[in-house]
Amino acid sequence: MSENVSKEEPIISLKNVSKYFQDKKTIDNVSLDIYRGETFVIMGCSGSGKSTMVRLMTGILKPDEGSIFIKGKDIAKISSEELDEVRKTFGMLFQYSALLDSLTVEENVALPIKEHAKLADEIIDIIIKMKLSLVGLRGYEKYYPSQISGGMRKRVGLARAIALDPDIVFYDEPTSGLDPVVGGAIDKLIKELSEKLLITSVVITHDMQSVFNIADRVAMIHKGRIVDVMPAKVLNNSSNPYIQQFINGRPNGPIDFFKEDINIEEIFGL
Ligand SMILES: Nc1ncnc2c1ncn2[C@@H]1O[C@H](COP(=O)(O)OP(=O)(O)O)[C@@H](O)[C@H]1O
Numbered sequence: 001m002s003e004n005v006s007k008e009e010p011i012i013s014l015k016n017v018s019k020y021f022q023d024k025k026t027i028d029n030v031s032l033d034i035y036r037g038e039t040f041v042i043m044g045c046s047g048s049g050k051s052t053m054v055r056l057m058t059g060i061l062k063p064d065e066g067s068i069f070i071k072g073k074d075i076a077k078i079s080s081e082e083l084d085e086v087r088k089t090f091g092m093l094f095q096y097s098a099l100l101d102s103l104t105v106e107e108n109v110a111l112p113i114k115e116h117a118k119l120a121d122e123i124i125d126i127i128i129k130m131k132l133s134l135v136g137l138r139g140y141e142k143y144y145p146s147q148i149s150g151g152m153r154k155r156v157g158l159a160r161a162i163a164l165d166p167d168i169v170f171y172d173e174p175t176s177g178l179d180p181v182v183g184g185a186i187d188k189l190i191k192e193l194s195e196k197l198l199i200t201s202v203v204i205t206h207d208m209q210s211v212f213n214i215a216d217r218v219a220m221i222h223k224g225r226i227v228d229v230m231p232a233k234v235l236n237n238s239s240n241p242y243i244q245q246f247i248n249g250r251p252n253g254p255i256d257f258f259k260e261d262i263n264i265e266e267i268f269g270l
C-alpha cells in the first residue's frame with residue numbers, strides 16, 4: 001500500500017508559473033515544490049530571474065500564468081486582506097533592504113512588529129531582546145546602523161526577519177557584499193535559526209560557498225527556467241552541464257555570458 005501514502009504537502013508550490021516584463025518572458029513555466037523545514041536554495045547568474053521568483057513567491061508580483069500555492073492557498077487568487085494574513089507568516093531579508101539609518105537597532109527590529117501586531121511596548125521590548133540575542137546582538141539595542149559593521153547590520157536584518165516568528169523566511173543574496181568569513185558566519189546563523197525555530201528557508205544566491213554551507217536542496221535557474229533541482233549533497237557529482245559550469249565558475253559552457261547577457265555594442269557605444 002505504500003504507493004498510496006501521499007507525499008507530504010509542500011509549503012510552497014509553483015505550478016507552471018510565467019512572468020513577463022514588457023514582452024520578455026522573465027520567468028518561464030516554472031514548477032517547483034518546497035517542503036516544510038527545508039533550506040531551499042535558488043542559484044543562478046545575475047539577471048536569471050532569482051529575485052523575480054522570490055517576488056512572485058511573496059506575492060509582491062503576480063504571475064501572468066500559473067499558480068503559486070502557499071500552505072495550499074493560491075496567493076495570486078486570494079483577496080489582498082487574505083494575502084496580508086499569509087504574508088504575516090513570512091520573514092524577508094531582501095538584497096537591498098538596508099536598515100533605516102535614522103532608526104536604532106531596536107527600532108529597526110520593532111518595525112514589522114508594530115506594523116502587524118498590536119502589542120504593548122513592554123512586550124515588544126521583550127520580543128526585540130529575544131530576537132537580538134538569537135542573532136548574537138544583545139546590548140546593541142541603542143546603536144544606529146552606521147555605528148555597526150556590515151555583518152552586524154545583516155544580523156539586525158535577520159532579527160527583523162524573524163521578529164514575527166515566521167514559518168517561511170525568504171533571503172535574497174544574504175551574503176552579498178560580505179567577506180567570506182563574515183558571510184560564512186551569516187550562513188551559519190541562517191542554518192541555526194532555521195533549525196532552532198523550525199523555519200522553511202528560501203535562499204537566493206550566486207555564492208557557491210553559501211550553497212554548500214546551507215542548502216538542503218538546490219534549484220538552478222537560467223533565463224527564467226529551472227534547469228535542475230537536486231539535493232545539495234549530490235551537486236558536485238551532477239552531470240548537468242549548467243550546474244557543472246556554474247559551480248566551477250567556468251567561462252565556457254551552456255551559459256554563454258558574451259552572447260546572452262552582455263551587449264558589447266551597447267557598452268562601447270557602437
Ligand atoms: N520590474 C521589472 N521591470 C522590467 N524588467 C525587470 C523587472 N524586474 C526584473 N526585470 C528583468 O528581469 C530579469 C531578471 O531579473 P532578476 O529577477 O532581478 O534577476 P536576478 O535576481 O537573478 O539577478 C532581468 O533581465 C531584469 O532586468
Ligand SMILES: [Mg+2]
Nearest residue numbers: 050051052095
Ligand atoms: Mg537579484
